[in-house]
Amino acid sequence: MMVFILFLLLLSALIVFNVGPQARYQQRGSYRIFPRDVAHWFGWAGFLVFAxxxxxxxxxxxxxxxxxxxLLVHCMAGILSLxxxxxxxxxxIQVLRPGFFISFFTFLLMVVIVVTGILGRYLRVRVIRDYWRTLHTPLTVLFYFTLAVHILEKMNLLW
Structure with missing residues (x-):
């Protein structure tokens, strides 16, 4: 229920920031759903919740x-950050470019981490729990590394 309420809040933010005569200029491209600055705030909020x-x-x-x-707070925070x-x-997603590889790779790692976390929490099968222990923590470390590269790259501090 909480995730649904947050989804409605985010949807209302989408409507608020994309309505009005300045919407086309704020978006900086016809393909954008959110203005660029709003999309960045979603990224920072997701990072803070995940951290x-x-x-x-x-x-x-x-x-x-x-x-x-x-553990419940941990799982819900993972879903909310996702x-x-x-x-x-x-x-x-709407306009794919080769420069977005690290972004999509980091997002894919985050999806795998959240899904394996939920499976490890709610499935009681021994094989899955053993697989989860060997997968969840190393992927989380890899995720934070790629996230750091993603942030530094987007801030023009790399390359």
């Missing part, structure tokens, strides 16, 4: 009695 969800490892050690609560980052990357 906050990573605090689960520390919190479960500090508050061991509420592990189930922290939605926010999807809204960040949706402008690039």
């Amino acid at each position: 906050a969800s990573a605090s689960y490892s520390a919190l479960k050690r500090g508050f061991p009695r509420s592990i189930k609560t922290w 939605v926010l980052v999807f809204f960040h990357i949706i402008n690039k």
Whole structure:
């Protein structure tokens, strides 16, 4: 339910920022769904929520009695960050260019991390849980590395 409410808020932001006589000039391209600046804010918000969800490892050690609560917050934050980052990357989906490879690779890693996290949490099959332990954490490390490259590249600090 919370994800649905957040989706409606994001949809209303889409309508608010794309209505009016200045909408064409704000978008900086006819293919954009969101103005470029709004899309960047979705990306930063998704990053902050995803980074906050990573605090689960520390919190479960500090508050061991509420592990189930922290795990639920961790999973919901992962899903919310995936939605926010999807809204960040949706402008690039419509016009694909070779320069967007690192963006799509980072997004794909994020999708795999969130999906494997949910599968590892809610499926009780032993094979899947063993596979999850060997996959989820290394992919998360790789994700943060590619995310750093993505951010530095878009800020023109690389290449």
